Amino acid sequence: MKIRVAVSLKPGVLDPQGRAIHHSLEGLGFSGVRDVRAGRLIELDVADDTSDAALEEMCRKLLANLVIENYRIERVPA
Amino acid sequence: MSGTFRAAVVTFPGSNCDRDMAVALEAVSGTPPLKVWHGDAELPERLDLIALPGGFSYGDYLRSGAMAARSPIMRAVVEAAARGVAVLGVCNGFQVLSEAGLLPGALMRNAGIRFVCRDVTLTVENTASCFTAGYGPGQRIAIPVAHHDGNYFADDATLDMLESEGRVAFRYAEPINGSSRAIAGVLNAAGNVLGMMPHPERAIEATHGGSDGRVLFESVIGGLVKA
Numbered sequence: 132m133k134i135r136v137a138v139s140l141k142p143g144v145l146d147p148q149g150r151a152i153h154h155s156l157e158g159l160g161f162s163g164v165r166d167v168r169a170g171r172l173i174e175l176d177v178a179d180d181t182s183d184a185a186l187e188e189m190c191r192k193l194l195a196n197l198v199i200e201n202y203r204i205e206r207v208p209a
Numbered sequence: 210m211s212g213t214f215r216a217a218v219v220t221f222p223g224s225n226c227d228r229d230m231a232v233a234l235e236a237v238s239g240t241p242p243l244k245v246w247h248g249d250a251e252l253p254e255r256l257d258l259i260a261l262p263g264g265f266s267y268g269d270y271l272r273s274g275a276m277a278a279r280s281p282i283m284r285a286v287v288e289a290a291a292r293g294v295a296v297l298g299v300c301n302g303f304q305v306l307s308e309a310g311l312l313p314g315a316l317m318r319n320a321g322i323r324f325v326c327r328d329v330t331l332t333v334e335n336t337a338s339c340f341t342a343g344y345g346p347g348q349r350i351a352i353p354v355a356h357h358d359g360n361y362f363a364d365d366a367t368l369d370m371l372e373s374e375g376r377v378a379f380r381y382a383e384p385i386n387g388s389s390r391a392i393a394g395v396l397n398a399a400g401n402v403l404g405m406m407p408h409p410e411r412a413i414e415a416t417h418g419g420s421d422g423r424v425l426f427e428s429v430i431g432g433l434v435k436a
Contacts, residue, residue, distance in 0.1 A: 144317070145360075147317075147319065147360070196272055196308065198307075198363065199317060
């Protein structure tokens with residue numbers, strides 16, 4: 132089973148990388164970009180019987196740092 | 210404590226300040242520290258100090274310090290810290306301590322994006338801990354920094370708690386990386402775990418540019434030897 136975990140900075144946490152990307156987009160002439168937030172996408176291939184609780188635990192214990200980040204788990208249809 | 214000072218320096222894959230840390234500890238204590246590998250499950254017995262050095266453990270994969278914080282040796286470090294053994298994390302070592310939950314907050318990418326590598330002036334905010342007892346209150350000291358992810362972040366409630374409990378050890382005298390409240394180093398609640406981004410081990414010989422970091426090692430080594 133394929134799983135996608137999207138990790139993003141919590142709202143309100145300054146994102147210097149997102150800001151630099153925003154700057155570069157403006158430098159390339161793209162106007163109307165209001166904000167850019169950079170995150171991380173982690174793809175897992177796990178046993179089909181992996182529980183939601185186990186996936187949550189993986190995120191909390193390692194994949195995301197809950198001091199600064201949120202995560203979203205998505206099961207990818209086969 | 211009986212006789213010699215026993216310190217250990219932990220090396221993770223990608224650590225690059227472990228030798229500097231060992232040299233500083235030996236220069237001040239007279240005894241070379243023990244070397245510990247990240248994959249070891251146990252620490253040597255009767256340690257007085259555990260040092261987590263700077264570097265780029267695991268290539269900073271996932272987040273700086275994230276992989277190292279889950280390595281086998283860290284379970285033993287967490288247990289030792291709970292028993293009151295002094296633990297010093299410098300730069301990547303600070304990132305590892307925060308990822309391991311031994312210190313609150315997180316270290317994010319510098320607000321200016323750039324890697325910052327230069328001497329900075331710090332103010333000493335806490336002179337009660339075993340690491341900082343040798344400094345004067347508000348003393349300004351020069352210590353080098355070299356980091357990309359030194360932007361200390363914690364929520365306001367955590368920052369207020371750190372301030373009210375006197376757990377901010379050092380502050381940058383001028384902003385260099387966007388850290389909340391210019392925090393450069395923090396202590397745990399018991400005061401035996403210190404994490405700091407600046408490198409005191411690179412400031413122990415006047416001939417190498419400054420010796421303000423030496424006081425930190427003299428404090429922790431002297432205090433523990435007397436205890």
